Amino acid sequence: MSTLNADPAEIQKFSELAHRWWDPSSEFRPLHEINPLRLEWINQRIPLHGKRVIDVGCGGGILAESMAKKGATVTGIDLSEKALKVADLHSLESGVNIRYQKISAEEMAQAEPAQFDVVTCMEMLEHVPDPASVIRACAQMVKPGGSVFFSTLNRNLKSYLFAVIGAEYLLQLLPKGTHDYAKFITPAELSQDVRNAGLELQTMKGLSYNPLTKIYSLNNDTSVNYMIACQRPG
Known part of the structure; x- marks a missing residue:
C-alpha cells in the first residue's frame, strides 16, 4: 500500500478556506487576478478548444x-x-460541465494513463511532500505529444521577501502560513524533475506583481513566481 503524497495540514488549510474560493476579494484574490494571464499563456501555446485537459490540484x-x-x-x-464541492457547485451555477474527482495525481495516473492532451498543475508542487512524484504522475497522464504546465515559487531571498513576508504579512494578499519557504522549488530543480519524468522542457515564464499598481504581469523574471511548459515526446 503506497502512502498518499499529501500533507494533511495543507489539505485542511485549504479546506477551511474553501467557501471563500470564488470570492474575488477573499484570500484567493491573487488566483483570480493571475488566472487570465495563465489561461492565455496556456491557450496560446496549445489551443484548448476540443482538448482533453486535467487540472491537478484544481482547488475550487x-x-x-x-x-x-x-x-x-x-x-x-x-x-x-470541501474545495471540490465548492468547485462542483460553482460549475453548476456557471453552466460549465466539468468532471471533478477526489483522487491523487499518482492514483489518477494509474487509472487513466496517457489520456489527456493537456495537464496543468498550478501552485501545487510547493504544497506536497514529494513534488517529483506529482511531476511523474503528470507525465504519465499526458498523451505522447501532449503538453504539461507547472507553476510554482522559486527558492531564494527575493522570493522569501516577496512571496512570504510581502504577500502574507505586509500586503496581506494571502493568509499567513500559506507558504512554507523550505518547500519552494528552484527552476533548476524543477527542470531536473521534469527531465527525470521523461518530459521535454520547452519554455519558462515569470509572473510578477507590482505592489504600486497592484497589477500582475507575465515576463521573463522567474525570481519569484514562474511557470513552465513541457511536452511528452511523441
Missing part, C-alpha cells in the same frame, strides 16, 4: 472552469473534498 476550480469555457473537456482533481 478557477483555472479548470476557465479552460472549460475555452472549449476544453476538463477533469479537475484534488484531495480537498
